[in-house]
């Protein structure tokens with residue numbers, strides 16, 4: 001049963017990253033979230049069990065990046081696997097020089113055609129702001145899925161006609177190089193240094209930061225911020241500023 005608007009409003013006002021949504025955006029997000037829960041499989045494993053409002057919160061987080069893109073942006077995958085806490089992948093990882101590492105516990109994972117795997121405890125931890133760097137594991141994994149829409153995790157999602165792919169590659173590559181340089185020189189970074197792993201991780205980390213701490217991303221990488229406003233067709237910083245004025 002869809003929640004009444006009081007339940008939905010309370011859910012949105014409890015979490016800062018929904019701040020400043022207009023009534024129209026709030027309604028659109030609610031409809032998207034309900035559609036998401038209807039169309040995607042939510043497999044709760046290892047004892048995870050969300051109540052109705054937690055399910056709706058998870059769906060609202062997953063749908064925030066596609067608020068202006070629509071659920072079609074997720075049409076290439078359908079399953080979310082939810083663990084109560086961190087989970088350990090079954091396979092060992094082999095690094096670039098061939099050394100085998102035993103699997104480490106993870107908070108989230110995305111596969112090109114699904115599933116998306118999440119730790120509910122870490123979803124809640126991120127919402128509480130309990131992090132060293134701005135983080136939201138749900139939005140991070142959803143950005144991977146958007147990135148993978150064309151079949152590869154390469155840091156470039158399906159771009160609308162208005163965005164020049166060459167400009168995208170230039171801006172994101174320059175930001176990735178700058179981040180790696182800062183990390184190599186042990187300089188402070190507002191962005192999780194994990195973003196330096198690859199263009200795919202940079203896009204996912206930039207994407208979560210765009211929604212969670214837009215002021216930091218805009219200040220640190222204005223070109224990347226600008227492209228993300230065009231891609232997501234949202235400007236979270238302008239939204240927060242307008243909400244504070246209003």
Ligand SMILES: [Zn+2]
Nearest residue numbers: 140144201204
């Ligand atoms: Zn990632």
